[in-house]
Amino acid sequence: MARIEETAGAAPCELQSLPDDGRLRRIVEFDSVTKTYHPGTSKAFTAIRDVTFHVEDKPGIGEFVGILGPSGCGKSTVLRLIAGLAPQFPATTGKVLVDEQPVSAPGPDRGFVFQDYANFPHRTVLDNVAFGLECSHVPEKERLERAREWIGKVGLDPKKDAGKFPHQLSGGMNQRVAIARTLILGPRIILMDEPFGALDPTTRQNMQDLLVALWKELEATVFFITHDVGEAVFLGDRIYVFSASPGTIVNQVAVTPPDRKSVEMQAVPAFQESVRHIRNLLDQAGRSSSNEPSA
Amino acid sequence: MPHLPPTNQSPLRIDTSWWRKFRTLRDEPPVLEGWVFGLVGILTVLGLWWLVTLGDPVKRWVDPYTLPSPAETFGSFPELWERGLSISALTSLLRVCGGFVIAAAIGVPLGLLSGSYPRVGAFFKPFGIFGRNVPIAALIALTLVWFGLGELQKVMFIFLAAVAFVLFDTTSAARSVPDRFLETAYTLGARHNWTKGLRLAAGIAAVYALLASVGWSWLKESVTLASEAATAGFWIRALAGFVLGFGLWFPLLSHQVLRKVVVPMAMPDVVNSLRLLFGLAFGYIMLAEVINAKRGLGALIITSQRQGPREHVYLCLIIIALLAWGIDRMILMVQRQAFPYLKHGQD
Numbered sequence: 001m002a003r004i005e006e007t008a009g010a011a012p013c014e015l016q017s018l019p020d021d022g023r024l025r026r027i028v029e030f031d032s033v034t035k036t037y038h039p040g041t042s043k044a045f046t047a048i049r050d051v052t053f054h055v056e057d058k059p060g061i062g063e064f065v066g067i068l069g070p071s072g073c074g075k076s077t078v079l080r081l082i083a084g085l086a087p088q089f090p091a092t093t094g095k096v097l098v099d100e101q102p103v104s105a106p107g108p109d110r111g112f113v114f115q116d117y118a119n120f121p122h123r124t125v126l127d128n129v130a131f132g133l134e135c136s137h138v139p140e141k142e143r144l145e146r147a148r149e150w151i152g153k154v155g156l157d158p159k160k161d162a163g164k165f166p167h168q169l170s171g172g173m174n175q176r177v178a179i180a181r182t183l184i185l186g187p188r189i190i191l192m193d194e195p196f197g198a199l200d201p202t203t204r205q206n207m208q209d210l211l212v213a214l215w216k217e218l219e220a221t222v223f224f225i226t227h228d229v230g231e232a233v234f235l236g237d238r239i240y241v242f243s244a245s246p247g248t249i250v251n252q253v254a255v256t257p258p259d260r261k262s263v264e265m266q267a268v269p270a271f272q273e274s275v276r277h278i279r280n281l282l283d284q285a286g287r288s289s290s291n292e293p294s295a
Numbered sequence: 296m297p298h299l300p301p302t303n304q305s306p307l308r309i310d311t312s313w314w315r316k317f318r319t320l321r322d323e324p325p326v327l328e329g330w331v332f333g334l335v336g337i338l339t340v341l342g343l344w345w346l347v348t349l350g351d352p353v354k355r356w357v358d359p360y361t362l363p364s365p366a367e368t369f370g371s372f373p374e375l376w377e378r379g380l381s382i383s384a385l386t387s388l389l390r391v392c393g394g395f396v397i398a399a400a401i402g403v404p405l406g407l408l409s410g411s412y413p414r415v416g417a418f419f420k421p422f423g424i425f426g427r428n429v430p431i432a433a434l435i436a437l438t439l440v441w442f443g444l445g446e447l448q449k450v451m452f453i454f455l456a457a458v459a460f461v462l463f464d465t466t467s468a469a470r471s472v473p474d475r476f477l478e479t480a481y482t483l484g485a486r487h488n489w490t491k492g493l494r495l496a497a498g499i500a501a502v503y504a505l506l507a508s509v510g511w512s513w514l515k516e517s518v519t520l521a522s523e524a525a526t527a528g529f530w531i532r533a534l535a536g537f538v539l540g541f542g543l544w545f546p547l548l549s550h551q552v553l554r555k556v557v558v559p560m561a562m563p564d565v566v567n568s569l570r571l572l573f574g575l576a577f578g579y580i581m582l583a584e585v586i587n588a589k590r591g592l593g594a595l596i597i598t599s600q601r602q603g604p605r606e607h608v609y610l611c612l613i614i615i616a617l618l619a620w621g622i623d624r625m626i627l628m629v630q631r632q633a634f635p636y637l638k639h640g641q642d
Contacts, residue, residue, distance in 0.1 A: 085478050122559045191482075
């Protein structure tokens with residue numbers, strides 16, 4: 001079942017793209033993007049080097065891109081460049097385009113879900129979820145109504161949980177709030193930086209199923225960083241494998257999108273075969289780069 | 296459960312005696328037991344005091360002039376009350392509140408700005424360092440030169456003594472709001488909202504104008520407000536207050552990230568620091584009241600020392616400490632009500 005189209009290097013997407021006149025809009029595009037901190041000094045550090053990829057805006061569906069790579073390889077840098085968050089933003093060289101326009105600042109069209117949820121401690125669940133609507137002046141009645149609806153959608157109880165403060169919730173519930181708070185704005189792009197990294201395995205699988213269900217109706221493009229190869233293979237349409245620092249894309253793998261529950265899917269032999277294959281790629285990525293740090 | 300050190304007894308017979316608990320590191324006693332220990336502490340001091348001042352006034356270990364007996368001290372309370380204890384306490388309290396309100400009104404918004412905009416912070420840093428390191432008592436001489444001998448001097452002394460600390464603590468509070476929350480706010484679409492900022496800042500600025508005009512006249516002990524309102528100075532001060540209030544709050548309130556995230560998230564720390572600083576300021580006011588004050592707890596102490604009765608010096612000290620503690624508890628209660636999302640009120 002796992003359809004694997006493997007291509008080495010950073011250029012292969014060019015082969016798939018249609019001629020200029022008929023080509024699809026690119027929702028996100030990186031063109032030889034390099035980020036170096038303190039350039040020209042002894043502290044100079046290159047987080048990512050020459051990252052090139054693009055994700056097309058296919059009508060009616062969004063793509064789910066999993067990002068895998070060794071620790072500290074600049075995966076977060078890629079997400080934060082798309083989001084426009086300092087100090088990763090702006091890139092040292094290269095172009096970062098969102099919807100074919102250069103990124104200039106963070107905005108609600110690019111939602112970000114962090115590993116540590118970052119729910120505002122002084123706001124109730126309801127007011128956390130309604131935060132984005134509040135910022136764009138949606139009238140109170142409407143925004144609270146929609147917030148309640150989304151609290152239900154992420155599997156929380158709109159009656160019982162809406163008035164709670166983040167410190168009264170478990171990690172999984174907090175992450176549900178953070179997801180509702182981001183998705184309520186209907187972003188075109190959702191950036192998730194190890195969102196389930198701090199959750200226990202059972203909660204994690206439930207969250208994966210929840211994410212699949214919500215994402216299908218949103219038609220957004222998702223970038224999802226994880227250290228869990230199984231999670232990436234389950235959730236993703238496509239997986240980018242990054243090399244060790246300075247990070248660059250060494251492999252792109254297309255995988256079968258999720259069509260059943262996480263637990264069931266992970267038991268299928270073909271799924272396990274994909275996981276094993278990508279784990280090998282990841283292994284190579286870690287090794288090849290440590291041998292030739294300038295590659 | 297406390298971690299008991301290993302014993303040479305059989306592991307089944309765990310020693311749960313009181314003495315064992317007493318010797319266990321960080322073994323929290325029940326609330327009541329804690330109170331009993333506190334009470335024993337008070338009784339110990341009272342007992343020693345009673346012992347050294349026991350017997351005939353001429354045959355005591357410590358003469359009554361240096362230390363009157365507990366009975367003499369507490370017995371002199373009605374007399375102290377007659378001397379205007381309540382009005383003195385209220386006067387001291389009002390002076391501290393006045394100076395403290397001004398210090399907070401300027402220090403808090405300035406600190407929030409300093410913590411949010413590092414360049415503003417760098418600009419004010421030298422003032423903060425100077426203000427926190429200058430000896431407080433030295434400010435008395437300065438305020439006497441600048442503000443004369445009246446109420447204004449006492450209030451401005453408290454203001455000058457407190458403002459640098461308020462500024463510094465508020466700056467830290469604003470800076471310690473994690474970046475993550477600011478980033479989240481940005482990606483959820485938080486941005487400038489000039490009209491809302493304009494409306495809110497204008498409202499706050501009006502309060503500043505009122506404080507600067509009416510408050511100032513009141514401190515100068517003007518005869519009537521009407522005669523004061525006829526002067527140009529009154530209206531110039533009102534305008535200056537308005538401009539100051541607007542200038543301090545407009546940048547804070549016109550940015551959604553600051554208004555909805557940084558300011559509310561810094562507030563618990565700010566209020567906590569204000570509570571602790573208020574306790575300090577209440578101590579400072581005694582310094583100012585020692586000089587040329589007709590009323591106030593400091594004045595009461597100094598006249599008791601000079602003219603007697605000596606008992607009142609001790610009584611005043613006890614009352615001041617109790618009063619300060621009471622105010623502290625009151626602010627703490629308000630604090631817990633105001634920030635229900637903190638798991639425990641900070642103590």
